[in-house]
Every structure is written in C-alpha cells, then in structure tokens.
Amino acid sequence: MLNAKIPATVITGFLGAGKTTMIRNMLANAGGRRIALIINEFGDLGVDGEVLKGCGVENCSEDDIVELTNGCICCTVADDFVPTMTALLERENRPDHIVIETSGLALPQPLVAAFNWPDIRTQVTVDGVVTVIDAAAVADGRFASDHDALDAQRAADDSLDHESPLEELFEDQIRAADMVVLNKADLLDEARLEAVRANVAGQVDRPLKVIHASHGELPIEVLLGLGAATEEQIGARKSHHELHHEDGHEHDHDDFDSFVVAAGAVADPDGFVAALKRIIADHDVLRLKGFCAVPGKPMRLVVQAVGQRIDTYFDRPWGAGEQPSTRLVVIGLHGMDRAAIEAAVRAATAEAVIAAE
Ligand SMILES: Nc1nc2c(ncn2[C@@H]2O[C@H](COP(=O)(O)OP(=O)(O)OP(=O)(O)O)[C@@H](O)[C@H]2O)c(=O)[nH]1
The missing domain is CATH 3.30.1220.10 (CobW-like, C-terminal domain)
Known part of the structure; x- marks a missing residue:
C-alpha cells in the first residue's frame, strides 16, 4: 500500500533487562526487513549502540542506527526524538519498520504520546510497546519496595512518592505495554517464572500479553506486527508521574x-x-x-x-x-x-x- 504508515515498535524495560540483547537477536533474524533503530541510553558512553554496531549482523548497518544521547528520551521528546523521527521519514530509503530502544529509566508514555504529533501521526503508527523484564531480578525482589535505603530516603523526605523509584518505573513500564517479555527465563524455574508472570499481569486491569524468553530469543513475528496503534490508547495508560503531575510533581531522573x-x-x-x-x-x-x-x-x-x-x-x-x-x-x-x-x-x-x- 502506497501511503501505509510505517510501524514503530517501542522497546522499553529497566536497566539491564535485556533490551539490546533482544534487538540484536531481532536484527539477526530480520529476514530482509529494513529496520531503522533509534537508541537512547542513560549514561554518557553509548555502549548499546556500540554493542549493536559491533555485532557484525548484516541487517545492522551503522546508517540505520541513530543514537539519542542528550538525556533520557522521555524528557527530550520535543528536542531530540521528534526531529530524529522527522529526519528518518524524510530519507529517500525509508525503513520498513522502526524500532526504538528507550533508556532503562525512561517512561514510555511521553514517547508514545509524541506519535500523535501532526508531523508524525500521518506517517507512523506505534505497532506496539514491548516491555522487557529481568524476570530473575523481579523474582529476587529487586523491584519490591522493601529496600532499606529507599525506605530511609522516603522517611527523610515525605514529598517522595510512597513507592521506590525502581518500583515506580517497573509499574510504569508495564502499564505502557502491549506485550511484556519475561526475559532471563533461563535463570528461573517454572514456579518462580509463574510467580513473576502473576505479578506482572496483576499490574494492569486489562488483558496483557505476557511471554517469556531467554536472551531475548523470540521469532521476529512475535515481536513485530502487533498492530496495536498504541498512540491512540496511551492516554489511558498513565504513569505515576502523569498521575502526580496533576497535583504538582515534576518528573525528572533525579532519583x-x-x-x-x-x-x-x-x-x-x-x-x-x-x-x-x-x-x-x-x-x-x-x-x-x-x-x-x-x-x-x-x-x-x-x-x-x-x-x-x-x-x-x-x-x-x-x-x-x-x-x-x-x-x-x-x-x-x-x-x-x-x-x-x-x-x-x-x-x-x-x-x-x-x-x-
Ligand atoms: N542469563 C541471561 N542473561 C541475559 C539475558 N538477556 C540478557 N542478558 C544479559 O544481561 C546483560 C544486560 O543485557 P542488555 O541487553 O545489555 O540489557 P539492556 O536492557 O539493553 O540494558 P540497558 O540498555 O543498560 O538498560 C548482558 O550481560 C546480557 O548478556 C537472558 O535472557 N539470560
């Protein structure tokens, strides 16, 4: 179809969950699809882009990887992300699919909302938000709020939300998801994996596709082609920040x-x-x-x-x-x-x- 919108998949998930590993695997199995990658990272070193460029996968030419390095993508949507997307769409050789890896600390909601910007919404649609979870870390209680240091921090500053920054991000990234990948399944037995699945499914009150993977190894057909048009629904998947913003809390990554x-x-x-x-x-x-x-x-x-x-x-x-x-x-x-x-x-x-x- 001549004027079909280009699908864009947003891959999110906390620091180290396995986003880059999954994308690397996806590129190795792209089967001739031309995939453009937009990568955003927290920290000044650009490791993810380097790892992907260093992977030697045929479908992964440096030209097709754009790194956004001016801070976390959810805070730089207007200055960084929208111009990058516009430039990508103006290219002669347009991609078949766009994949965006957010930083591990990003809230996906503002990014997805940016797909409703006039310049973008006519040309691109969000195929799906895929949230990658470090299932082993969840099973170990890494995102639960019983972290001593954080409890002390909250006790000292009552303006802090009742939950830890890790727990909030965990929840916000799941709330934005069309599909959740419980990654690092190789590190868990069946029962622990099932407990993580129940935890994740319990975070939202809508049906949510939850699958598991090891080393992000999933057929590309499972990851791409969800056809969710998430930009049309993101208003109903509010983050903690959006809920708090209404009563005055500013979002930043000061945590x-x-x-x-x-x-x-x-x-x-x-x-x-x-x-x-x-x-x-x-x-x-x-x-x-x-x-x-x-x-x-x-x-x-x-x-x-x-x-x-x-x-x-x-x-x-x-x-x-x-x-x-x-x-x-x-x-x-x-x-x-x-x-x-x-x-x-x-x-x-x-x-x-x-x-x-
Ligand atoms: N055992 C195990 N290790 C994994 C799996 N997936 C990824 N890893 C390892 O976890 C580490 C982090 O993986 P990345 O793919 O870089 O994670 P990321 O989500 O891109 O990390 P950030 O971009 O820093 O947020 C690497 O050492 C991976 O090899 C998995 O399924 N099982």
Whole structure:
C-alpha cells in the first residue's frame, strides 16, 4: 500500500533487562526487513549502540542506527526524538519498520504520546510497546519496595512518592505495554517464572500479553506486527508521574545518577570481575557496562553487569584509530559515592595488573 504508515515498535524495560540483547537477536533474524533503530541510553558512553554496531549482523548497518544521547528520551521528546523521527521519514530509503530502544529509566508514555504529533501521526503508527523484564531480578525482589535505603530516603523526605523509584518505573513500564517479555527465563524455574508472570499481569486491569524468553530469543513475528496503534490508547495508560503531575510533581531522573570511570588496562579479567562484584555490592550499583583494554589482546573486552551478574566477552578488535582503553559507565541511585566507586574501580584494574604479573 502506497501511503501505509510505517510501524514503530517501542522497546522499553529497566536497566539491564535485556533490551539490546533482544534487538540484536531481532536484527539477526530480520529476514530482509529494513529496520531503522533509534537508541537512547542513560549514561554518557553509548555502549548499546556500540554493542549493536559491533555485532557484525548484516541487517545492522551503522546508517540505520541513530543514537539519542542528550538525556533520557522521555524528557527530550520535543528536542531530540521528534526531529530524529522527522529526519528518518524524510530519507529517500525509508525503513520498513522502526524500532526504538528507550533508556532503562525512561517512561514510555511521553514517547508514545509524541506519535500523535501532526508531523508524525500521518506517517507512523506505534505497532506496539514491548516491555522487557529481568524476570530473575523481579523474582529476587529487586523491584519490591522493601529496600532499606529507599525506605530511609522516603522517611527523610515525605514529598517522595510512597513507592521506590525502581518500583515506580517497573509499574510504569508495564502499564505502557502491549506485550511484556519475561526475559532471563533461563535463570528461573517454572514456579518462580509463574510467580513473576502473576505479578506482572496483576499490574494492569486489562488483558496483557505476557511471554517469556531467554536472551531475548523470540521469532521476529512475535515481536513485530502487533498492530496495536498504541498512540491512540496511551492516554489511558498513565504513569505515576502523569498521575502526580496533576497535583504538582515534576518528573525528572533525579532519583538516579550515572558517571563514566576511565581506568587502566585490565590484565586479569577474572580478578577484575571479582573486584567489580564487591564494588557493586558495597555501593548498590544498579548497572555497570563498558569496554576494557586487556594487555596483549587485540580485541576489546565488553563488561556487562546487572546487579551481581557480570558477563564479559571480547566483541571486536580495537579499530585502527582507536586507543585501547578502559571506560565503564556506572548507574545507581542518586547519592551513590562516586569518588569511592571511581577509586575502587581504578584500584581493581591496578590490582588485576599486579596479580597478572
Ligand atoms: N542469563 C541471561 N542473561 C541475559 C539475558 N538477556 C540478557 N542478558 C544479559 O544481561 C546483560 C544486560 O543485557 P542488555 O541487553 O545489555 O540489557 P539492556 O536492557 O539493553 O540494558 P540497558 O540498555 O543498560 O538498560 C548482558 O550481560 C546480557 O548478556 C537472558 O535472557 N539470560
């Protein structure tokens, strides 16, 4: 059909749930579809775009990946997202499908609402909001409100909502969903997975498609083609912020902080990972990811930490113009001790060097 709207899928979900992994798998199975990707990340390092560009998948040309780096997409809709979409739609070679990966801290509601902007609504429709959940983290109670530090924070500041920032985001991202993917099913047995499914389904009072996956491996037909036209319904899926805004609360991401640590080369990756586990536990780091230089290795080492779970792998050789270096983005709740974390990460790389010598 000549004037058919281009479908756009919004992939959301908390930090480290597996959004990029799922998209990477989707691109590998795109079957000739031309997919344009818009990626938004919290933190200054652009790891997700790098990971996707480094994946060597044929359908994943750098041209088709647009990174939005000026803050969280839900707060920069007008300045960043709408112009990016408009530019994408003006391209001669228009995509068959647009996939948008939100930052792990984004509220999907303002993003989806932007599809009602006049310039966009005539050309694009939201095919669906897919919310990726770290089912293992939910089963471990990561998003429940019994977090000591947060309870203390709320006790000290009664203007804070009754729920933790993690819990609110968890709920808001589910409320916006057309489909929820309970990811990391490989880490759970049937009974725990079922408990997470019941928790998620209980968050909304409408029928919600909930499926499970490991490593985001799902047929592309399951993810794309929902035909939901979510932009027409998003007004009825209000976030905590929208509900509170009516009585004066401003939305921002002040509940979370991120910074980048530059450190030395990592001679002993196993020792480094063990040290990172301690640092993450000591400082309650929510997410840590980036790249490390390893002496004697031509490849860069990707480090991906979600809570206490840390994956490392070499993804590609350092480029000719690239200086091998170690740079990691750290994301946690506002008030985490940046200086101590930086010092500990730098000490860990130094220790790893000594251990290997
Ligand atoms: N065991 C297990 N690990 C997974 C699965 N999916 C993703 N991971 C790992 O979880 C980590 C985070 O995955 P990402 O795909 O980067 O998560 P994300 O949601 O894009 O993260 P942010 O963009 O930082 O919010 C990586 O180390 C992945 O390898 C899964 O199903 N099972």
